């Protein structure tokens with residue numbers, strides 16, 4: 001068993017299965033047969049799923065999934081799991097297909113802030129799939145935080161407090177200028193409409209997972225601007241408390257990338273962070289995202 005596998009088992013401390021190589025399971029449950037729409041089940045069973053690993057000790061020439069990941073382009077892979085979104089609501093990743101969001105460190109593409117992908121949209125993606133294209137010699141690991149586990153490990157009075165809160169997520173802070181100046185106010189298509197402005201959206205602070213009914217903390221430092229209906233100081237205090245709690249080491253798994261890897265995660269109950277620790281080395285990652293629904297809070 002290699003180190004990555006051991007680390008990925010961290011999320012298995014509760015009833016959910018350990019995060020692990022999905023291997024034959026993914027193959028059996030519908031990479032070939034999209035009708036079963038396996039993505040939700042995969043996302044529920046494994047917070048973060050990893051497949052492939054061309055040079056990894058756990059990649060097997062005999063494993064049909066490893067073979068598939070090597071052979072099938074990520075977009076086709078994603079298409080077999082669900083409906084794909086544009087790579088980003090406003091960002092133009094250039095010379096890649098529409099569905100791909102390219103993070104190139106040479107073009108200031110970093111993700112070294114804890115975030116959940118595109119929560120500033122009314123319907124953020126259900127899941128994300130990430131694949132390395134160019135890897136630095138060292139560093140560039142990605143970390144995921146389990147926001148369900150974080151919710152569960154809060155004290156009961158704080159859970160009660162956050163259960164009733166709503167937060168605003170604002171993409172204009174990071175992408176507003178880009179949309180206006182670089183795209184002339186004409187972004188990409190999202191949920192069937194061209195994105196022309198990034199209007200802040202409200203989401204429940206505690207999200208109920210549509211597949212399992214389990215609650216998770218649905219705020220992130222990347223895109224959450226404030227809690228509604230409380231003072232600025234209270235909002236800051238609550239968010240700081242939640243962020244410090246979510247990112248405690250016991251809620252986190254970390255993945256060291258190898259070319260050929262492909263990682264799929266549930267974007268409804270996790271946050272992630274890409275280490276920026278590789279100096280002038282280059283990192284290029286390709287992400288594709290599965291269409292999701294509007295977050296729902298506790299009744």
Ligand SMILES: [Fe+2]
Nearest residue numbers: 111116117272
């Ligand atoms: Fe991300």
